[in-house]
Amino acid sequence: LLGVAAGAPSCPHGPALLFVKTSKGEEEGRRFYACSACRGRKDCNFFQWEDEMVSETRLAAREEYNRNHQPPFTHRQNVERYCYECQQLLLPAEWEEHSDHQFLCDISTAQLKSPSQLLYPLENKKTNAQYLFADRSCQFLLDLIIDLGFRRVLSVGTPRLHEMIQSKASRGEDFRVRSLLLDIDFRYSQFYTEDEFCHYNMFNHYFFGGEAARETCRKFLYQHNGQRVILVTDPPFGGLVEALASSFKKLMAMWKETEKEGHNNQEMPMFWIFPYFFESRILEFFPSFRMMDYQVDYDNHALYKHGKTGRRQSPVRIFTNLTPSMIVLPVEEGYRFCVICQRYVSSGNQHCEICNSCTSKDGRQWKHCILCQKCVKPSWLHCNNCNCCALQNHTCEKTDAGCFVCGKAGHKRSTCPSLS
Ligand code: SAH
Ligand code: ZN
Ligand code: ZN
Ligand code: ZN
Ligand code: ZN
Numbered sequence: 001l002l003g004v005a006a007g008a009p010s011c012p013h014g015p016a017l018l019f020v021k022t023s024k025g026e027e028e029g030r031r032f033y034a035c036s037a038c039r040g041r042k043d044c045n046f047f048q049w050e051d052e053m054v055s056e057t058r059l060a061a062r063e064e065y066n067r068n069h070q071p072p073f074t075h076r077q078n079v080e081r082y083c084y085e086c087q088q089l090l091l092p093a094e095w096e097e098h099s100d101h102q103f104l105c106d107i108s109t110a111q112l113k114s115p116s117q118l119l120y121p122l123e124n125k126k127t128n129a130q131y132l133f134a135d136r137s138c139q140f141l142l143d144l145i146i147d148l149g150f151r152r153v154l155s156v157g158t159p160r161l162h163e164m165i166q167s168k169a170s171r172g173e174d175f176r177v178r179s180l181l182l183d184i185d186f187r188y189s190q191f192y193t194e195d196e197f198c199h200y201n202m203f204n205h206y207f208f209g210g211e212a213a214r215e216t217c218r219k220f221l222y223q224h225n226g227q228r229v230i231l232v233t234d235p236p237f238g239g240l241v242e243a244l245a246s247s248f249k250k251l252m253a254m255w256k257e258t259e260k261e262g263h264n265n266q267e268m269p270m271f272w273i274f275p276y277f278f279e280s281r282i283l284e285f286f287p288s289f290r291m292m293d294y295q296v297d298y299d300n301h302a303l304y305k306h307g308k309t310g311r312r313q314s315p316v317r318i319f320t321n322l323t324p325s326m327i328v329l330p331v332e333e334g335y336r337f338c339v340i341c342q343r344y345v346s347s348g349n350q351h352c353e354i355c356n357s358c359t360s361k362d363g364r365q366w367k368h369c370i371l372c373q374k375c376v377k378p379s380w381l382h383c384n385n386c387n388c389c390a391l392q393n394h395t396c397e398k399t400d401a402g403c404f405v406c407g408k409a410g411h412k413r414s415t416c417p418s419l420s
Contacts, residue, residue, distance in 0.1 A: 005245060009054075009062070011035045011046035012069035016119050018050065030411050056122035115388075116160045132228065133160045133234075134297040140330065141232065141271070141296075141318075142168075146177060150269070151227035152220065154251065156202055158234050158273075159188060166196065175384060180220040188273045195220075202235060205247040215358040217251075219267075221259040241278060248272070259417070272319040276361045277418035280407045282319050292318040293346045295363060301346040315418075377417070386410050391417055400416040 002018040004104060005075065009016055022029030026361050031051075035044035046150040054062075081129035104118070111118055121130035133141070138160050145153060155162040169175050186208075189197055198217055199208035207213040221229055231251060235244050248270065250276035255268040265289060274282060296316040321325065324343035334347030341351065341358045349360040352368050353374050359375035360366045366375040369389050371382050380389040385396040388410065394417070403409070405416040 005033075009033055009046075009048055010066060011044055012066050016046055016048070024050045034167075068363065084140070112191060114171065115188060118342075119185075119187050130159075131298040133158075133235075134299050137297045138164050138191070140294070142177075144327065145230060145232070147328065148269075148322065149228055150230045151177055152229040153177060154199070154229060154231045155179050155183075156231060156233035156251070157183055157236075158232050159183055160187065161232060162196075166192070170274065171191055178220075178337070180217065182217065189416070202233070202247050203240070205241045205250045218254055218258060221251075221255040231255075231268055231270040232273070236375050237275055237278075241285065242283040245282070249285075267321050269322055270320060270346065273316060274319060275315040276317045277315065277405050277416070279317075279319070279361070286321065288321045290321075290324050290343070291320045291361075292320060292324065292327050292329070292345060293335060293349060293358075293360075293363070294318055294327075295346070380417070 002020055005018040008018060016033040016035055018031055019034055020029045020031045020145075030049065031050045033046070033050065035046045062264060068307045069154050069181045083176070107118070116132055121132055121144075141161055142164055153161065153165060155165075159181055162179045166178040168176065180195070181192065182202065182223050183197070184199065184201050186199050189199060191197075194209070195216060198213040200206065200213070200217075201208070207217070209216075223229055231248065233244075233248065252268040252270070270289075272282060272286075272289070273296055277293060282289055282291075294317065295314040296318065297314050298316075318327070325337075327344060329344035335344045336347060337343070338345050338349075338358050340356065343358075345351075346357040346363040348363050348365045349358045350365050351357070352359045352366070354368050355375055359412070364378055367378055368375045369380075371387075372389050376389040379391060379414055381392050382389045383394065383396060386394075388408075390410065394411070394415075397410075403411050403413055403416050405413050411417070
């Protein structure tokens with residue numbers, strides 16, 4: 001090889017390299033040009049003697065050939081290509097490895113701003129369990145956050161909410177809400193800077209990025225000019241409530257430390273999105289929290305989304321330490337304000353005169369049981385054996401420990417009536 005020569009002819013792979021061929025006995029070999037990228041003649045058969053005269057017609061034909069043999073995508077388009085199988089954005093040097101994978105080409109800027117649409121949801125129940133907010137619910141949450149006057153959202157395991165905020169922030173100058181995503185799904189690091197995403201485990205409050213990431217979070221929690229911060233989280237439901245609560249308390253403590261005097265002994269505002277049957281568990285760790293009636297809907301959860309015909313009831317609710325009356329629920333969706341309870345409730349949630357409260361947890365109208373001295377699900381009947389209300393076809397057996405899900409005695413987690 002002699003190297004790159006000025007004025008070298010080009011093949012589809014760019015300027016060719018100058019080589020020299022020495023035959024036995026010859027002192028000076030004959031010099032020629034060949035492809036820079038391809039070792040084999042099969043891949044690129046470009047060849048030209050250095051002293052060879054090339055006709056205008058051949059030059060023109062060669063240019064045409066080169067043009068036709070460019071890769072199907074431009075550099076720009078290629079950088080924006082995405083491998084479905086590896087769930088990775090690919091750099092030019094990495095394409096080769098993914099050549100037999102399913103690619104997504106021509107990714108638009110809009111798509112890059114909606115990674116949750118691009119990435120397939122991780123549905124491993126034990127670990128990730130990614131259930132993405134339906135657009136309607138996500139928009140509702142964001143509107144609520146804005147109406148409540150928050151300017152910063154610590155999005156813990158809420159990539160879609162984060163995405164909606166980021167996307168609006170990049171479009172409108174008058175949109176001043178900012179978000180920091182903390183999530184264990186490292187695929188998101190491809191789409192956000194280190195100021196927008198921290199690789200974080202909400203079960204052990206672990207920042208994979210170490211002290212720098214922790215500092216990013218701390219800085220984000222610091223309330224500049226009274227820009228209020230709220231923690232919004234939607235953890236996997238299979239998760240241990242205790243572990244989650246402990247991490248959230250640490251995040252709240254982090255918030256408190258950022259400004260020693262400013263918070264007047266308040267708790268960091270928070271929305272914890274979780275199924276209603278975990279109410280007693282959550283309240284155990286956060287006694288100041290109240291459960292809202294709003295039903296959070298999901299895109300990829302068959303059970304938790306609106307059916308085409310009529311509404312499927314989602315069991316997922318918002319738990320918050322904010323004053324319930326401030327959480328305004330959409331009247332168009334049937335929610336109404338109960339003046340006595342001072343909060344918005346589902347249309348089916350009737351105020352019980354005896355309990356003096358709107359008692360339904362699942363949105364259906366509950367009925368009061370005199371013997372139990374509380375309201376119960378409409379499908380339940382009072383069982384004299386068990387001395388409480390239960391499903392009619394339940395098996396009357398006492399278990400010592402309370403149910404893991406609802407905490408009540410009489411059944412195990414697997415047969416918890418809340419889950420039915
Ligand atoms: N409804 C939300 C997504 C909730 S799914 C939305 O649409 O934005 C649960 C989220 O928690 C997923 O993003 C998942 O990656 C994340 N997650 C799961 N386990 C986690 C963990 N141990 N630490 C932090 N995030 C976790
Ligand atoms: Zn009421
Ligand atoms: Zn009642
Ligand atoms: Zn009863
Ligand atoms: Zn019974």
